[in-house]
Amino acid sequence: MTINLDSEAPLTSAADTQAFITRWETSGAAERANYQIFLTELCDVLGVPRPHPSKPHEEENTYVFEKPVTFQHGDGTTSTGRIDLYKRKSFVLEAKQGSEKHRAEKSLLTDKVRKGKKGTAVRGTGGWDDAMLASRGQAEQYARGPKIKKLDNALTYRLTCGA
Numbered sequence: 001m002t003i004n005l006d007s008e009a010p011l012t013s014a015a016d017t018q019a020f021i022t023r024w025e026t027s028g029a030a031e032r033a034n035y036q037i038f039l040t041e042l043c044d045v046l047g048v049p050r051p052h053p054s055k056p057h058e059e060e061n062t063y064v065f066e067k068p069v070t071f072q073h074g075d076g077t078t079s080t081g082r083i084d085l086y087k088r089k090s091f092v093l094e095a096k097q098g099s100e101k102h103r104a105e106k107s108l109l110t111d112k113v114r115k116g117k118k119g120t121a122v123r124g125t126g127g128w129d130d131a132m133l134a135s136r137g138q139a140e141q142y143a144r145g146p147k148i149k150k151l152d153n154a155l156t157y158r159l160t161c162g163a
Contacts, residue, residue, distance in 0.1 A: 020045045035095035036065050039085055051085060062088040069142050083142045094139040 020041055027034055043050045054064045061067060067086035071079050085093040 017045055035084060039065075039093070039095070051087075061086075063090075067092075071141075081138075081142060083139075092139050092142050094135045094142070 023041075024038060027038070040050050049063070051065055052061075052063050054061050054066070058068070063086070065085055067083040069081045069083060071081060073079065083092045084095040085091075
């Protein structure tokens, strides 16, 4: 079965859902490269709309990836964070991607042992649990940011997505 992941049609069959799981179960250690396409395809599987393209006027960005948030610090400085996925009056989502535990393998070209990337942390470990708790704290911090609070006093969920 071929799945057209560029389609706006939701993927709802059991076969399509399994294809999504199979496609993503071996991904790892590349959060920035993977999270937007993963979440877009997850929207298709769930049958919900995909996030919108970002617009020049920030108040129009009601369901977007990489929503900027400005933090005011006690010393008068500011810094900018980015919400991985934001939907006004619904949620902020912070994504993290870990990896499975890799066994060391000998390189085919040299006698050196090579290790796989681990991403945020190795899934199923205490380090992964700590990373997910930190991710939740990050989502909470974004939700409390002044710009988000002003636009979104009815924000419902703070989500973390560990893939």
